[in-house]
Amino acid sequence: MKNIRHIFFDLDNTLWDHRKNAYLTLKEIYRRENIQKIYRIPFEEFHKEYFTINENLWAQIRDGKITKEYLRKHRFYDSFMFFGVDDEALGLRFEHNFLDEILSYNELVPGAFEILEYLSEKDYKLHILSNGFHEVTYKKAELSGIKNYFQTITSADEINVRKPQPEIFRYALGKAQAQRDSSVMIGDDWIADVRGAKSFGMAQQVFFDVFNDEFSGDGIISIRKLDELRNYY
Ligand SMILES: [Mg+2]
Structure with missing residues (x-):
């Protein structure tokens, strides 16, 4: 690993x-x-x-x-x-x-709280990188009660470049003071999250395959439930 x-x-x-x-x-x-x-x-x-x-x-x-x-x-x-x-x-x-x-309304995806708690206890640095509107990204994290798990929250609106463009990954990793070779991206959009992070050169990519799309690619981890992240981290 x-x-x-x-x-x-x-x-x-x-x-x-x-x-x-x-x-x-x-x-x-x-x-x-x-x-x-x-x-x-x-x-x-x-x-x-x-x-x-x-x-x-x-x-x-x-x-x-x-x-x-x-x-x-x-x-x-x-x-x-x-x-x-x-x-x-x-x-x-x-x-x-x-x-x-x-x-x-602030329903979280099943298992979200539990996995964030698990990963932060294991001392991973957690971040959000969203393509959503800047005005609401931060509020969603705050109102749903997960904001404090994150070291940085980045919305693509901040620099008006969206995933899968490499510039937004560079910007987010810069804010987080993170290196590509020690970073992973987890998301439900095959192109924006997974392909984007892979071509930017992040060490790992996890596809959250909620609709059983079964896309696959070299070295890409695929999960159906957030809980499965425990098998990898
Ligand atoms: Mg998404």
């Missing part, structure tokens, strides 16, 4: 359960806006469509094809458009309320 000292975690859907928190937030806004009654679109159907559209837009942000302003303007508007509802104001209202309210 290599001499790993620094563990960098992706935040959304690796530690902070974005999918679950987004679902709960949206369900509440949907209810308040009376959407089901007005437009006759069942929430589960709307959510399914929103989920796909949102994931696609985030992949485009990661690939540098669109800006986050574009995403904010479009994810709800496009979701309603799918059901034939053309209402820009409604989309923006959802966006605004969504970002405000999602922070009142």
